[in-house]
Amino acid sequence: MTLEPLKPHSREWYARLARELGGYRHPWARVLDGPDPELTFDALLAERLGPGVRVLEAGCGHGPDAARFASGVGRWAAFDMVPELAAQARANAPHADIHEWNVKGEVPPGLRGPFDLIVSRRGPTAVIGRLPELAAPGAEFLYVGPRLDVPQVPGRLAAVGWAVRGEWRVSVRARVPTRQDWATRCEWMTEPGRVPEWDAHAGPDGLPYREERYVALASNLS
Template structure:
């Protein structure tokens, strides 16, 4: 049965078959991974006194990689199958099942010095006043060069964008099957004529894009 991309059932299959929230297609980049910008901004804001809330943590790769560098790393996700993997991958972190709707659970109220979302839900922005410590920061990375709801929602809660980065790197999908999977993931149409007219011995070129935002309450 074909599952709707990004549905609960679809994420459950990713957890079961891929062991987490992972891109299920092969790609080759011509330059540095565009998410390295997010990594660098995150790493320089961590420290033994920093309390972090992560929205949409998936199987917990960031909690596993960065959590030990903080005073507290708390994360949530709406998908129980991914949270089960996250608890195994990052036993030092705290995890909560939540879909970002309604009142913030007590376990997620913090306050937190840094709220992060790596390609995760933007709905957390509406909860920033409830979870952020004075002087708190919000760091986000999205899968396209423009994610309009991010600046719109930040304005709505009175937060200011301190920096925006738009990073684009040429990438290649070596097989037609990879291109189909990538387009499905991104909500785009995979057209056979594009493959037939544009693909080379390396595969089909496209741009791997990221939109990174750093914001604060002042």
């Protein structure tokens, strides 16, 4: 599947993912040689949940985390900027409170805190700038991103008086089976210059690469 001519990661591009793939899903095949690199995020998230915990999820996509966790917490509110994805999240996660929001302007009434935990699984890092008005005293922020370093995360946290308490960089061997899969992944990662790597390094089983994730856990300094 090719996402051209839409601009990668635009609202229209995500809406097309929702229509054609049924949600926020990677549109390429991959094979991991080890554990999913997002299991670190899953474990940190799961150990912070409980019946009284109020959670805000930024960039919920089609709602897989809300569907998995919302019934076990006191409140799970979530938002996405793409109406098609928000609609899918409402259908997939009936226990969650799903809204459309792009992190700009006034916080919608249904997303007003305070929240004990704000989470973002490859979602918008701009939500960090809104932590002071969303977070409860002693709240935490948990993030996972698609590269080993996402420099705007610690920078934005410091700007609002929050500190990174833990960082995890996870790298797992993986491969893509076809050139089209590799080209689609490069487009997703906004790395079109890497497409020729297929011709130089692919073998009978495809092209090996590293599937990477950066996980950060932060809390308020005050």
